[in-house]
Amino acid sequence: MDQSTSPQGGQALLFLTDEQLRKGIEAMFFAYRGFTADPDRILSEWGYGRAHHRAVHFIHRSPGTTVNNLLSILGVTKQSLNRVLRTLVADGLVESRVGQIDKRERHLYLTDTGAELERALSDAQRDRMRAAYRAAGPEAVAGFRQVLEAMMDEDMRRHYEALREKGKT
Amino acid sequence: MDQSTSPQGGQALLFLTDEQLRKGIEAMFFAYRGFTADPDRILSEWGYGRAHHRAVHFIHRSPGTTVNNLLSILGVTKQSLNRVLRTLVADGLVESRVGQIDKRERHLYLTDTGAELERALSDAQRDRMRAAYRAAGPEAVAGFRQVLEAMMDEDMRRHYEALREKGKT
DNA sequence: CTTGGAGTGTCAACAAGGCTGACGTATCCT
DNA sequence: AGGATACGTCAGCCTTGTTGACACTCCAAG
Numbered sequence: 001m002d003q004s005t006s007p008q009g010g011q012a013l014l015f016l017t018d019e020q021l022r023k024g025i026e027a028m029f030f031a032y033r034g035f036t037a038d039p040d041r042i043l044s045e046w047g048y049g050r051a052h053h054r055a056v057h058f059i060h061r062s063p064g065t066t067v068n069n070l071l072s073i074l075g076v077t078k079q080s081l082n083r084v085l086r087t088l089v090a091d092g093l094v095e096s097r098v099g100q101i102d103k104r105e106r107h108l109y110l111t112d113t114g115a116e117l118e119r120a121l122s123d124a125q126r127d128r129m130r131a132a133y134r135a136a137g138p139e140a141v142a143g144f145r146q147v148l149e150a151m152m153d154e155d156m157r158r159h160y161e162a163l164r165e166k167g168k169t
Numbered sequence: 170m171d172q173s174t175s176p177q178g179g180q181a182l183l184f185l186t187d188e189q190l191r192k193g194i195e196a197m198f199f200a201y202r203g204f205t206a207d208p209d210r211i212l213s214e215w216g217y218g219r220a221h222h223r224a225v226h227f228i229h230r231s232p233g234t235t236v237n238n239l240l241s242i243l244g245v246t247k248q249s250l251n252r253v254l255r256t257l258v259a260d261g262l263v264e265s266r267v268g269q270i271d272k273r274e275r276h277l278y279l280t281d282t283g284a285e286l287e288r289a290l291s292d293a294q295r296d297r298m299r300a301a302y303r304a305a306g307p308e309a310v311a312g313f314r315q316v317l318e319a320m321m322d323e324d325m326r327r328h329y330e331a332l333r334e335k336g337k338t
Numbered sequence: 339c340t341t342g343g344a345g346t347g348t349c350a351a352c353a354a355g356g357c358t359g360a361c362g363t364a365t366c367c368t
Numbered sequence: 369a370g371g372a373t374a375c376g377t378c379a380g381c382c383t384t385g386t387t388g389a390c391a392c393t394c395c396a397a398g
Contacts, residue, residue: 078345143312144309275374345392368371
C-alpha cells in the first residue's frame with residue numbers, strides 16, 4: 001500500500017514494519033485479556049458478566065445518566081442493555097428514578113450494594129493498571145495513552161473526554 | 170489501600186491518582202472497540218466472527234501449529250475452538266494435516282482463500298494501528314508497548330514473545 | 339385538544355461463542 | 369498390554385448480542 005508496508009521500506013523513516021505492527025496488534029489482544037481477567041473473576045462470584053461491569057462502571061462515573069446516554073456509550077441495543085439493567089435493578093444494585101424535568105427519562109444511580117460491586121471491580125482493575133504503570137514508568141504511560149486515544153473512533157473519543165457535564169440530581 | 174489510592178496521595182511520587190487510572194481503564198475500553206471495529210466489518214461480510222479472526226490470525230502467524238497449541242494461545246475450550254475450525258476447514262480456508270512425526274496431531278495451515286481473508290483483516294487492522302502510531306509518534310509507541318506488556322498475564326507474555334520455534338513442515 | 343414523535347420498557351425469537359460433561363478413536367509411550 | 373495424549377463430537381446450558389413488534393408516557397406543535 002505505502003512505503004511502510006514493504007519489509008524494510010519505511011523503517012528508517014517511521015519504523016512501521018508489518019512485523020512491528022503485528023506485535024502491536026497482538027499486544028493489544030493479550031493485554032486486553034489481562035485487563036479483563038480480574039474483573040471477570042469477581043463478576044462470576046456475583047453471578048454477573050462483563051455487560052454488567054460496563055453498566056455499573058458508567059453509572060458510577062456519571063450518576064443520574066439516562067438510559068439513552070448509556071446506550072450511546074456502550075454501543076449496544078436498548079433490549080440488550082435493558083436485560084442487564086433489569087437484573088441489576090431487581091438485585092438492588094441500581095436504582096432507576098423517573099426524571100423530574102422529563103418524566104420519560106430514567107436516571108440511573110448505584111445503590112450501596114451497587115457501589116460495593118463497583119468498588120470491588122475497579123479496585124481490582126486499578127491494581128493491575130497501577131502495577132503496569134509502575135513497571136513501565138511515567139513516560140511510557142504518556143505514550144500508552146496517546147496511542148490508545150489515537151486508536152479510538154471519533155464518538156468514543158467524545159465519551160472518553162467527557163468527564164463532568166451534569167451536576168444536578 | 171496504599172498511598173496512591175487516596176485522592177492526591179501518591180501524585181507527587183508516581184502520579185497514579187484514581188482519576189488517572191480510571192482514564193487509563195476507559196482508554197483501554199474505548200480503544201479496544203476501535204481496534205476491533207474494522208475487522209468486525211470485514212468478518213461479517215464473510216459471515217464469520219471474532220473467533221474466526223483469532224484462529225486465522227494465529228494460524229497465519231505460526232503455520233503448521235497444532236490444535237493444542239492454538240488452544241493454549243486462545244485460552245478457550247477445544248469444543249469452542251473446534252466449532253470454529255470445523256467451519257473454516259469446511260469452507261476451505263484452513264487445511265488440517267495429520268502430523269508426520271506424531272500422527273495424533275493435526276497441523277493447521279491457511280489455504281489461499283484463508284490467506285486472502287487473513288490479509289484483508291490484518292491490512293485493515295494494521296492501517297488503523299499505523300495511523301495511531303503515526304499520530305502518537307515513536308516514543309509514544311515504545312511506551313504503549315511497554316505498558317501493554319506489563320498488563321499481560323505471564324503465560325500470555327510467553328506466547329506474545331514466541332515468534333519462531335518450529336521450522337519444519 | 340389532538341396528534342406526532344421521542345424516550346422507554348418488554349415480549350419473542352434467534353445467533354454467536356463461551357462453558358461443562360461425557361464419550362470414542364487413534365496414536366504414542368512405557 | 370495398558371495408560372496417557374491429541375483430537376473430534378454430541379448434548380445442553382449461559383451470556384450477550386441482534387431484529388422486529390408493540391405499548392405506554394409524556395412533550396410539543398398545530
